[in-house]
Amino acid sequence: MSTSAFLGRQPVLNRNQQLIGYELLFRRADDAASATPHAPLEADTQVLVNALNNMGTNWLIGNKLAFINVGEAMLTSDFLELLPPRRVVLDLAANIQPTNEVVSRVRYLRSLGFGIALDDFSFDAPSSALLELANYVKLDIQSQTQAQFQAQAARLRSYPVIRIGERIESYQHYHLCRDLGMDGYQGYYFARPETLSAKVIHPSFANTLKLLNLLRADAPVREIETVLKTDVALSFKLLRYVNSAAAGLNTTISSFSHAVTVLGYQKLYRWLTLLLVTSNESNHLAPALQRTAVIRARVMEILAQEIGFTTEHCDNAFIAGMFSLLDVIFDMPMHTILEHISLPAEIHQVLADQSGGLSLLFRLAMALEAGDPSLPQLASQLSLEPDQLNLLHTAALAWVEELGL
Template sequence: MTSNTAFIGRQPVLNRNQQLIGYELLFRPSSDALGVGKHSELQADTDVLVNTLNNMGTSWLIGNKLAFINVGEAMLNSEFLELLPPRRIILDLSPRITPSNELLSRARHLRSMGFGIALDDFSFESQAAAFLELANYVKLDIQNQDATRFQMQAARLRSYPLIRIAERVETHAQFHLCKELGMDGFQGYYFAKPETLAAKVIHPAFSNTLELLNLLRMDADIRDIEHVLKRDVALSYKLLRYVNSAAAGLNTAISSFSHAVTVLGYQKLYRWLTLLLVTASDDNNAPPALQKTAVTRGRFMELLGLVQGEPHDFNDNLFIVGLFSLLDVLFDMPMDKIIEHLQLPAPVSDALLHGRGPMSHYLRLARACEDGQLDGVPQLCEQLGLSSAQLNEAHISALAWVEELGL
């Protein structure tokens, strides 16, 4: 697993009443997400976009609003788009896209899936006019043309069933003109300068992703697939996020990795992994210490549950609690923001968020053993009915198991 920081530029998009309807999102792998006065040069970076939205989802970025995402020709053709939640995403097509029958067909397909289509920096003379019949939104750049031409373009668009947004509105005079022309929405420095948010993106190990693909090709036993998932915190987190998204409408929480694989199915899991493989790290060296600690903690807690004779699902959830208990550090985000994207069983959420419930006792014990806070260990063991010998044996077994994994 590798990690890097994604910086996200976010600029409000407003309606005629200056009420927020969404944000234009701009993604960069470093803090240059927002170039001063260079809005038109900013394009969504494919790798950062997909990883950020797959890791974090959209709710922490946009709440219940729309996300306008810059899309060039390569991104428009990318299957990565199909991993995003279509009802919340507006694909902001670049004016530099060269239309073709294939691209028009692709845009039509994405719209049928529920994605919105916006035409950025539009003019009737541009090549993007070929996409006009598919557009839900058209953006007119008030800085990129004189007032007369802007008025002509705006007037001509009134006959189309779409929302007209004036972008790069920077002065009161420009805002007043846009309102007089009956523009439906606005975006620009006059209302709010873009703000930069940051999120840490974590990548699953390339080798683990490849191993899972091979297992699926061989139609391997689900236990072998579960074994690989358990040793990669990034991969398991992404899978549970994706399954909960793909399984929208299910009224049951995903209770284990095997349950997640069963719900998704081998074919869909294989497709998802092939897309994920593009963003997996090609670094086959030992992962960072934090990931090793998370995997060890999960296995340690799972073994303690086995000693106690807990049910299989309970022990599997103990592993998830331990594995995910360091996600806030790995993502550099509050735990509640991370796991709100997962439909986790209530006992798992309670342990991770509030430190309560039966699984929280195992988590406190595992942390105490890791931190060397041994004064409290006897009391925690007594609460769980564990002897010191059982504790030590489980801890040693967990450490040995992780070493055998090559972590």
């Protein structure tokens, strides 16, 4: 019987918070309970081959990199030559012993074009002997004091490496790394940042909510048109979208009523949910957060389709995933947002307290993001095998990549 594993990923960003790659997280289905929540497991060769083969090329498109944890056994195996070197960065553990064989192997792999990253780095760790061969050095902001972190970051300035702050889980962590001039960031802050102080609802946010409510109530087109006419940015984006969507019609759509008629209420509703999540005005929010919301939405929708939900329930799953981070995106409590928008009961339930018919899909989507130990149990409750779930997950990721967010 072949070994199976669940695949997850965590964004790695440059100093401008643009996506440069993902650390791939693997959780063996048979030993998931033994993993710590924040530490990606090293995958064995069989698992890694299966997962990468299933991923296909869509997942590693463009200039994005895959950061893969490798230990000494995998490092010295012939398996790594099967990977595309220009797309892969090998994450070496801090406790890897720099024997002559390991040093020589790392030097060879770098000559093939692989990136070399030193994970959880410290100048006191055995891996520091490999510093001259490294392209990336990751400093764990939570495994040392602030003074130690600053000292390590400063000392690394004299080496030709890309310094990445990892396990960044709060705005304070991010601030410190930014002030130290770190070259990149990685951590759950960029997928699940804290909700900061609540603030008033921005006008464009209010208009989008108003439109969603009108569409849900099946209001007349003229009422929808009235709202659109009061929001220049919203109406511009709608006309741009509908004209690109209707490119094959050989006609330019210039009226809101025509736009609404061409799209239909259901498509317009879905477009507005996407717009709501991807066009916030917050100046300290990681763009990766918006991607997380869209990925979560698509994962929930695909899971709902796979287990045979109706079209309506699949749509609701998508919207629930999309809206599940609105409290963070708009810095206000979820209950405040729910007071302002009329939603189907099952969406309201999962957003309010993670209950109802969509709650299991939601928990599974969250577990996939974080590589959570509950993943195998949740998957089995939906009768999903690891390989099946990985294919669904990577299909969702490829779909979001194609959106170009």
